[in-house]
Amino acid sequence: MARYGVGLAAARWLDLGFPWGTLAVNVIGGLAMGLLAARVGPEQENLRLLLGVGLLGGFTTFSAFSLETVRLMQQAHAHGALYIAASLILSVGACWAGMILGR
Numbered sequence: 001m002a003r004y005g006v007g008l009a010a011a012r013w014l015d016l017g018f019p020w021g022t023l024a025v026n027v028i029g030g031l032a033m034g035l036l037a038a039r040v041g042p043e044q045e046n047l048r049l050l051l052g053v054g055l056l057g058g059f060t061t062f063s064a065f066s067l068e069t070v071r072l073m074q075q076a077h078a079h080g081a082l083y084i085a086a087s088l089i090l091s092v093g094a095c096w097a098g099m100i101l102g103r
């Protein structure tokens with residue numbers, strides 16, 4: 001439901017020609033995963049599985065990312081490459097920031 005809501009909001013506020021909703025979800029998910037990794041230790045494995053695999057696994061959308069990347073590359077290779085770079089750099093950076101903020 002949250003993923004769907006972000007997608008709707010992105011479609012209303014931003015250009016529909018670029019998968020902004022998926023990019024936002026992956027960046028937010030990366031930040032949340034970093035926070036979770038920093039705050040939940042090995043003694044709380046059930047909580048980590050519930051939040052990391054269950055909640056965040058359902059929220060982030062790597063499969064949608066893959067499909068949108070292929071579609072963008074079919075239209076214009078540069079757009080696909082830009083989307084890949086932005087997704088990786090921003091999502092990994094957000095995860096790193098989340099781990100720092102969570103400590």
